[in-house]
Amino acid sequence: MIKVEGLTKRYARTVAVDNVSFEVAKGQIVGFLGPNGAGKTTTMRVLTCFLPPSAGQAEVAGFNVTADPMEVKKRIGYLPEVPPLYPEMEVLEYLTFVGRLKGIPKADLPARVKSVSERCNIADVGAKLIAKLSKGYRQRVGLAQAIIHNPEVLILDEPTAGLDPKQIIETRELIKSLAGDHTIILSTHILPEVEQTCEKVIIINKGKVVAIDTVNNLTSRLRGSEAVAVEVSAKNGELGAAQVQQRLEQVPGVSRVVTRSGKEGHLRFEVESLQGHHIRPEIARGVVDSGWNLHELHAVAFSLEEVFLELTSTETVAQTKGAAQ
């Protein structure tokens, strides 16, 4: 549905998006994840034909953004970071205006306006001036504006920014309910959002794509090495942490052992394995054979947050190295 190849956008002095390529299949929700200034908004603006790319190709629903912008625009619903609302208009009036602008036939317009305002839970403020709406309502009117012409592709730039927790949950639910009919790209710098709403995630940092994968794969890819939490105590008498650590390090396949703070005299460790090793049985055997009590042994999932931090921070290191050379 969306195909981006070698997309580059340069401004006068900076490169905002550098050789970005990705694809999004029909009906998917894809999260565009990256810190502020990573190039998320710029990429989205290219996809919506707001900005022309400096180099590379972008295709939406089979139409090129530079060659056929009109066809692309017809098939896209876009919610910019700040919802594009006219404060002097009433909600219904605004939706009708946008509907006309998007080329909805006159006969269908009232029905479309009604159905999107129900879908976005704004039917109760239809006669209110947009200037008088709260932030949450504005965001929903913005979303209603994006879906009014039933576009094949929805592009949402930080759709939950600045909302309170309850509104964030509602907005996420709404976005999830839109998947299937629509292909959705949403950008965010909030990790849990991607975890909760997206099937696939594109991580972007400093204009470059760092990783593209499903949330699960991304987590396990980094985990290919597995992390295990171990809690141990002495059967009788004292037990030194160093002693246990030494024993754990002897287990084949262990790459690193980190001491964590345990409670009630228990010693707690986090053990990381080399890629492709299953170390849990060996650890259990090692602990029991040494005559200690094994209280806990389980795999620790890297949260996407760690994935993100790891991916983006190693990227930074690599880049500064490159600059130094």
Place this chain on the structure above:
Amino acid sequence: MSNIWIICRKELKSYFSSPIAYGLMAFFALISGYFFYMATAIFVTRGLESQMMGRGMPMDVNEWVIRPVLMNVSVIGLFMIPMITMRLFAEEKRSGTIELLVTSPVRDIEIILGKWLAALMMYGCILLTSMVNLGLLFAYGKPDWKPMLVAYLGLLLQGGCLLAIGTFLSTTTKNQIVAGVGTFAICLLLWVLDWVSAFETSATSKVISYMSVVTHFEPFSKGVLDSKDVIFYVSVIFLGLFLTARSMESLRWRS
């Protein structure tokens, strides 16, 4: 075509849902009413004078009232233009709604024409208030309506070209005040260029005075519809709208 109308209607609505339209119309009505009063007062005194002198000079309402009033109206119009055009694009750029317009299946030129047309209609509504005064003349006398019509056409054309320039300036900034002040400066310049011809007769001064919008309005105020002046106004309108389109395009490369 329908897209132009959609944009135009939205702009007109936003003029009339804020105090600006009513403020401008009231202000304009007041000033043009004052000029009308002055012109008729002069007309009446002169009329009485010439009767007392015993030389019953024929006095023409068109010549003595309508023409000076409309000449003044054209100058007051210059001051109205910036207030009409300053918000057109600057406001949309500031609030981010320009993204909605530009990412909708609408051509840039349709957005520009829609906005310019709305500004022209707004200006037309302002001019209408001055017609009320002149309407009074028809109740008490027999002025010729044809030159008046030509003069109003001239006012609209003159307004149209200044509005096109104002629309252009509005695309260059996010700040309404900057757009307004810039437009005002250009309007003022295009008005005073005409003064050169008062004390200079060289070729340069002729060229400079030719560029003034007021020079070209004079024949209209006399009821003379000269193709030379119409072409001047129409080409300035084209120039202004063309620059607007270029500026909007560059907005995408720069922003």
